[in-house]
Amino acid sequence: MLDIKDILAGNQNAGAGMIRLVEDRDPLAHELLKRLYPHAGRAFIIGITGSPGVGKSSLIDGLIAEFRGLNKRVAVIACDPSSPVTGGAILGDRLRMQRHAADEGVFIRSMASRGEKGGLSRAAKDAVLVLDAMGYPIIIIETAGAGQTEVDVADIAHSVGIVTIPGTGDGIQAIKAGILETGDVFIVNKSDRPDSEAAVFELNMMLGLRPPSKDVWKPLVLQTQALDGTGVRELARVFLSHFDFLRQEGRLEKKQIKMESRYFQSLVRDLALEKIMAALETSKGYQDAFKKIRLRGTDPVTAAESVMDTIRVLNNDTKYHC
């Protein structure tokens, strides 16, 4: 049986067992998470994101080595998509980090998305909570987001590294499209390839458009070669100095509040939607409105508004009537 004390003591079997409950959505998971929650909130959480194959796992392998060199324990959550057809997944990120497998100070866990939209699942967030409660001071999350989906890594990580490679205009296009704001460090990996400088130049130009402010972290652009480790020590150093920056003048606290409030809001939104829809869909008002639409007696938008009018949310209560 899982014992919360073992998880808090950092026992890997207990922690892994707990993460399994979380990803299987086992009813027991919620009960245990509740008790772990007060013990989390101490870790520095780094997100590494970028298109498939840019070298995220290889970079994390190097970062683990750097942090271990500083005698810090490290945990990694590596996310990969599940096949939408079969539900199966190949979880291949660990392969690149396997030299750390027998190091007791390292915990690497692969997770499949299991049908969740977006780059990260709620299970991944809960897994980070477990690793945090286990006492890992540094937790790294790998997620390959395409387009906009990786935005949500910023809801989990204190520091986000966005990885791209030279010569792929589209990599930089994706960054332009919406994640420029979420990156704290921009990494041009595979800088052994041609046009690396050009990629750095272009990124710097785009970042230069952000208004400078002394209270806001100025994102950096770094070149790395994950295979031979060039630039990886610098990258580790930059992440740690970002953490130091956040710890000054209450910035971390502020960031934490923002992250928690967004997460809380999304949880409440999901629950509210589920509950209200369950009640509405079976209500007479809903059925009547739909009938009217079918008979062309009203248009869908008017009908939807009329259904919403049937909800009366009580101020001091969560009850609603239909």
Next chain:
Amino acid sequence: METKSKIRILIAKPGLDGHDKGAKVVALALRDAGMEVIYSGLHQTLDQIIQSAVQESVDVIGLSIMSGAHLPICQKLMAMMREKGLAHAKLTVGGVIPHQDIPKLKEIGVAAVFPGGTSFEDIINGINRLFE
């Protein structure tokens, strides 16, 4: 909340033998059968395999062994699994395995043996059957 479990399997090649084409193809077939396959690659020490299996909370460790050392490797690994809190996980082995060794492997505690030439279908069914 609906529970939605999947079979999680670690594919590993212990020891120094050659290539991992076969193991990779099997990994793909298992994915297509709906399993979550953690692929850990070549040249794995038994310590690495055990630690990976713990951290990945797998249901199955699938070894691919071509070197002929399957008996001592499986014996050692079974003992380590018991010692490291992996008694609930199943050990399976594939690769170059002479038929006369299959009963010995079973006796050691190996849950399923897939000698070279076993079809994907038989491997998939063989693993699924462990959880019925």
